[in-house]
Amino acid sequence: MSQYAIAIDIGGTKIAGGLLRTPDADTGNLEKTDSNVTLERLTQSKKWEVPTPRTGGGQVAAAVVSVVKMVAEYAREKSLHPVGIGIGSAGVIDAEGRKIASATDAIPGWSGTNLADIVEAETGFRVIIENDVHAHARGEASWGSGQGYGSTVMVAVGTGIGGAFTLADKVLRGAHGLAGHVGHIIVPGAEGNICSCGCDAHLEGIAAGPGMTRWFNSRGGNAENAVELEKLAIAGDELAKTVLTEAATATGNITAGLVNCFDPEIAILGGGLARAGELYWKPLRNAYESQLMPALKDIPLVAAELGSKAALIGAGQLAFQKFLD
Ligand SMILES: [Zn+2]
Secondary structure, eight states: OOOEEEEEEEOSSEEEEEEEEOOOTTTOSSSOOOHHHHHTTEEOOTTSEEEOOSSOHHHHHHHHHHHHHHHHHHHHHTTOOOOOEEEEESSEEOTTSOSEEEOOTTSTTOTTOOHHHHHHHHHOOOEEEEEHHHHHHHHHHHHSTTTTOSEEEEEEESSSEEEEEEETTEEOOOTTSOTTOTTOSBOTTOTTOBOTTSOBSBHHHHHSHHHHHHHHHHTTOOOSSHHHHHHHHHTTOHHHHHHHHHHHHHHHHHHHHHHHHHOOSEEEEESGGGGOOHHHHHHHHHHHHHHSOGGGTTOOEEEOSSGGGHHHHHHHHHHHHHHOO
16 A cells, blocks of 8 residues: 655745655556656645745744645545655754754754754654755655666755765765765866855866856856856857866766765766756766776766656655654
């Protein structure tokens, strides 16, 4: 019989909810299914979404409770009984998956919020939380591009650059919950570009969307964001092509370095830049292939499949792992 979990994805701009179903016995979790079938396991409504409050952690927790109640009401109408709630959230999560240990100002007042206690008290469901990038990787590894592979390295290139390493159903957390900060590795040639962490010449500073846009503009370009920068490159702007190639090359080099370190079965590129075209993917692949050790030449680098639903799916998967007997 199928089981259900409530999934919540907390980002800087919105809080989204969904209801996840375990795979049917006849399709199996490890069998590769097309993405439509995969996504049928996730019920998500536009209505199960609210803007992330800017007025403190307590308000954000209350907004999470409101989304959980919408999903729970749907489940109740369908006579479904979720096993618990899995939450993917921006910020560093404590080792028990109960609270927000620390967070940036992307969500004001989020640091220190006892989220699991609050949501459990208000809804009656059991709760488990993990970092949203880790949830994103868990989703891709279990139901997306990594489905069927025993281990993955994921690099997510968007507003920042994050990543994660998965082995079977585990996501490497690290001693402080910080494992996978792929964006904070130095890139030769990127000197003079200060990263969000304060260091000079980190990957994120030149290869994340805002980073590559700043890098482009500081060298005489004029673009609002990475999408516009890519359009300029496609139109033949030489500087835009150079910056896009540099960003892709650095990302490919570092991804290959991680594959050499961790020896996964597959490498997955996620985040907004994964949807970029060949002007990005070609130098990315070239750099990746050039830096792999000979014994790892066959490890594929593929685009993530689940898009913005990955963290939601990963959060639900986390709840299944924690609460299914
Ligand atoms: Zn950095």
